[in-house]
Amino acid sequence: MSTSAAAPGRASADGIAARARGLTKKYGSGGTAVLALDSVDVDIARGRFTAVMGPSGSGKSTLMHCLAGLDTVSAGRVWIGDTEITGLRDRELTRLRRDRIGFMFQSFNLVPTLNALENITLPMDIAGRRPDQEWLDEVIDTLGLRDRLKHRPSQLSGGQQQRVACARALASRPELIFADEPTGNLDSRAGLELLGFLRDAVDSLGQTVVMVTHDPGAAAHSDLVLYLADGRVVDEMEHPTAAAVLDRMRLFAGSGPRPSGPRAARGPLDEDGVAVEGA
Numbered sequence: 231m232s233t234s235a236a237a238p239g240r241a242s243a244d245g246i247a248a249r250a251r252g253l254t255k256k257y258g259s260g261g262t263a264v265l266a267l268d269s270v271d272v273d274i275a276r277g278r279f280t281a282v283m284g285p286s287g288s289g290k291s292t293l294m295h296c297l298a299g300l301d302t303v304s305a306g307r308v309w310i311g312d313t314e315i316t317g318l319r320d321r322e323l324t325r326l327r328r329d330r331i332g333f334m335f336q337s338f339n340l341v342p343t344l345n346a347l348e349n350i351t352l353p354m355d356i357a358g359r360r361p362d363q364e365w366l367d368e369v370i371d372t373l374g375l376r377d378r379l380k381h382r383p384s385q386l387s388g389g390q391q392q393r394v395a396c397a398r399a400l401a402s403r404p405e406l407i408f409a410d411e412p413t414g415n416l417d418s419r420a421g422l423e424l425l426g427f428l429r430d431a432v433d434s435l436g437q438t439v440v441m442v443t444h445d446p447g448a449a450a451h452s453d454l455v456l457y458l459a460d461g462r463v464v465d466e467m468e469h470p471t472a473a474a475v476l477d478r479m480r481l482f483a484g485s486g487p488r489p490s491g492p493r494a495a496r497g498p499l500d501e502d503g504v505a506v507e508g509a
């Protein structure tokens with residue numbers, strides 16, 4: 231199924247932060263091949279908070295990695311803004327990721343020997359870019375990190391470390407922020423705080439956020455939820471509430487919010503990625 235955070239025709243071209251057409255990703259080959267994404271069409275609207283949900287193994291992380299240029303595609307095309315990233319050379323892709331995308335992962339990936347401020351500005355230091363001080367101050371104050379800037383990660387709580395990771399993703403004012411289960415390692419209070427900051431980043435700072443999550447409560451902070459199942463976008467929900475998200479997940483998964491089945495839930499596929507009957 232084709233779906234969109236802002237379907238073509240509903241938003242102008244410059245209202246789209248990322249776009250995929252016929253995005254297909256197959257891992258492996260022969261009898262053990264897994265079709266992780268099956269001809270996905272998706273538009274991510276600029277200035278919105280989009281959540282990606284679905285059962286374990288449905289292709290959420292693969293979709294995020296392909297949209298962010300962290301993984302190659304097997305077929306189809308992907309754009310960040312107006313730039314088609316499928317077909318870019320490694321060096322161009324690295325530069326594009328560095329200059330236009332911010333990442334937040336479940337593990338914060340902070341450098342232990344650097345203090346919070348140094349961690350926040352590290353990507354820009356590596357790129358040889360000077361931070362926009364006014365923007366940086368706004369991010370630091372929005373995230374409540376002003377009095378923690380000289381602390382090393384080991385001197386910060388988990389929630390504070392995740393806020394540093396969030397500030398690092400925001401600091402260069404990227405076109406797009408991808409967050410993979412950003413609240414996964416946080417207690418519920420710190421998780422809520424972080425989601426509030428991501429919401430603020432969209433509402434007050436005009437950022438675009440795409441977040442993969444299993445948690446209906448987290449998804450309820452977004453503007454739009456995309457549901458993946460078996461490598462396809464099967465539904466979407468505007469203005470989600472936790473209860474409505476949970477209901478919809480039950481419909482698709484036939485179970486609770488965190489299905490625990492094997493990651494490779496599908497059967498073997500043939501050379502063309504088609505399920506082998508009776509396998």
Ligand SMILES: Nc1ncnc2c1ncn2[C@@H]1O[C@H](COP(=O)(O)OP(=O)(O)OP(=O)(O)O)[C@@H](O)[C@H]1O
Pocket residue numbers: 257258264265266284285286287288289290291292293493494495496
């Ligand atoms: N590097 C890889 N090699 C082989 N198969 C992979 C690889 N990465 C992912 N897969 C498979 O692709 C499918 C989609 O994986 P993906 O990690 O995108 O799912 P997900 O929805 O993010 O799952 P989870 O919620 O468990 O993190 C799964 O069947 C997975 O086993």
